[in-house]
Amino acid sequence: MTIKRREFLATCGLATLATQIPTLTAQGKPSLNTIRKPPRLQPGDTVGLIAPAGIVDPKDIEAAQKSISQLGLKVKLGKHILDRYGYLAGKDSDRAQDVNLMFSDRTIKAIIPMRGGWGCNRILPLLDYSLIRSHPKIIIGYSDITTLLLAINARSQMVTFHGPVATSTWNQFTVDYFKRILFNAEAVTMQNLNPSEVRLEVIAPGKARGKLVGGNLSVLSAMVGSPYLPSWNKSILFVEEVGEDVYRIDRMLTQLKTAGILNQITGFIFGQCTKCSLGDEPSFTLMQVLQQHILPLGIPAWYGSMIGHIKDKFTLPIGVEVEIDAELGTIRMLEVAVSPFGEVKSQKSNNFGF
Numbered sequence: 001m002t003i004k005r006r007e008f009l010a011t012c013g014l015a016t017l018a019t020q021i022p023t024l025t026a027q028g029k030p031s032l033n034t035i036r037k038p039p040r041l042q043p044g045d046t047v048g049l050i051a052p053a054g055i056v057d058p059k060d061i062e063a064a065q066k067s068i069s070q071l072g073l074k075v076k077l078g079k080h081i082l083d084r085y086g087y088l089a090g091k092d093s094d095r096a097q098d099v100n101l102m103f104s105d106r107t108i109k110a111i112i113p114m115r116g117g118w119g120c121n122r123i124l125p126l127l128d129y130s131l132i133r134s135h136p137k138i139i140i141g142y143s144d145i146t147t148l149l150l151a152i153n154a155r156s157q158m159v160t161f162h163g164p165v166a167t168s169t170w171n172q173f174t175v176d177y178f179k180r181i182l183f184n185a186e187a188v189t190m191q192n193l194n195p196s197e198v199r200l201e202v203i204a205p206g207k208a209r210g211k212l213v214g215g216n217l218s219v220l221s222a223m224v225g226s227p228y229l230p231s232w233n234k235s236i237l238f239v240e241e242v243g244e245d246v247y248r249i250d251r252m253l254t255q256l257k258t259a260g261i262l263n264q265i266t267g268f269i270f271g272q273c274t275k276c277s278l279g280d281e282p283s284f285t286l287m288q289v290l291q292q293h294i295l296p297l298g299i300p301a302w303y304g305s306m307i308g309h310i311k312d313k314f315t316l317p318i319g320v321e322v323e324i325d326a327e328l329g330t331i332r333m334l335e336v337a338v339s340p341f342g343e344v345k346s347q348k349s350n351n352f353g354f
Helices: 002-019 058-069 094-102 120-126 129-134 143-156 172-182 217-223 248-257 286-297
Strands: 046-050 074-077 109-111 139-143 160-162 201-204 208-214 235-242 267-274 301-303 314-318 320-324 332-333
Touching: 046 058, 046 094, 058 074, 094 109, 094 120, 094 129, 120 217, 129 143, 139 143, 143 160, 143 208, 143 217, 143 314, 201 286, 208 217, 208 267, 208 314, 217 235, 217 248, 248 286, 267 286, 286 301, 301 332
Parallel strands: 046 074, 046 109, 109 139, 139 160, 208 235, 235 267, 267 301
Antiparallel strands: 160 314, 201 301, 208 320, 320 332
16 A cells, blocks of 8 residues: 555656646757746845846936835846947947846846837847746836847747836836736736726727737837747737827838738737827827727727836736736736746756746
């Protein structure tokens, strides 16, 4: 009886372990078809601040350190965070080095860029995507950081996060979603706090499920045709924009359409178009442009989610399955976005963290 019991327990143990082991290729390497979820944040963890795009003001670093310390986190600065190279925060090689070093540094549990601007697209060929995949950790941001989020999701097959940068307004709304998703490992339902402040406009009613993918519209459009975009098949596309005339929104959505992206998605969300104007020439309204491009797709869609260049921000997990309801304006996560078990260990410890 004792031997049989031991055999039974051993079999159960192997079965449990098998659910934690990633699918392997013929060469014995983890399959890139397996999406990796970074470990959740815990109080006392260290966050790495980097400047992969525009120039950073030293005063902003002090303010960012204060905001992040109030979350119960420590801060480590990237080596080149205060570099200047034209309108960029350092040379391409140096900005890319800071990204790679933050992922390889085992003391760093999350990476938060200081700001967007422009420049992330220039460093994509210099990033070590195998290194990033083998050291999964939270990376979050918006605007030009869209480039890093989509490229890392596509090339490293890792969940990334569209949300605040270090210089964002870390108010109660933003912090609440940040903590629930990244600290508590909750699968949350995201909904506008006060519908009277941000008007929800339904483009097409209904519900849809799919992998959440998106970011800043102009940045995303500039990546079309590159090898750094994830699959759009059966995805929920979210976009946001700032300071663009409506005809430019039309041009960018047309680009996504002619590239074959829009006809692959199952749902569409336009967050906020902050400071977007009609321009000087005769124009369509933004809603007319959205209806022209999205209504023929026959998918649920709406405008007016807490996404973009605004104070109150959702933390959106890129690569996670969600369900949207266009009439309610909700984004419901169907799975958690981070590993609730803490740090990913090496295979020798039998805690694979996949």
